[in-house]
Amino acid sequence: MKTTLYFISILFFLSISNLSAQEVEGGGVIKLSLKTTPELIIEKITFFDENNNDLIDAEENCYFELIVKNTGKTHANKPIVKTKLIEDNTALLFETVTNSVQIKAGQSGKIKVPISGSNKLKTGATTFEFSVSDAGKYRSKSKQFIQKHKAKKIEILLTSEW
Secondary structure, three states, X not given: OHHHHHHHHHHHHHHHHOOOXXXXXXXXXXXXXXXXXXXXXXXXXXXXXXXXXXXXXXXXXXXXXXXXXXXOOOOEEOOEEEEEEOOOOOOEEEOOEEOOOEEOOOOEEEEEEEEEEOOOOOOEEEEXXXXXXXXXXXXXXXXXXXXXXXXXXXXXXXXXXX
């Protein structure tokens, strides 16, 4: 009985391994590929800030909302957003975001990426680059977003005693 089971298992394995490429009469090769990973596309990036001035102000908490579409045949489990700054700016604070959401095959989902500016933030603009991967490590093409930011106002209290 065990010998028969081993023999059937080996035949099954060999038949599956031959599915990837089979020779046909013309001498060509037919390749069969099965996509078993999600395919994630960042469709849209929107910026939200506390005071609605469309700037990352020093000491302000903000976030980017990414609309991510899964065009693959399987679900994307716990997508991870990686954020990279194109220009070096240590005054902008953010983390890699892991979500507990699942983006089903053929559907879109929203992912929030928190960001804040430290009190050392200077006025200017920074280019962010986002990419999304799932637990299976499929990685989307990266997408860039330019965001303006503003330094903290420094108020100096002057007193005079005459």
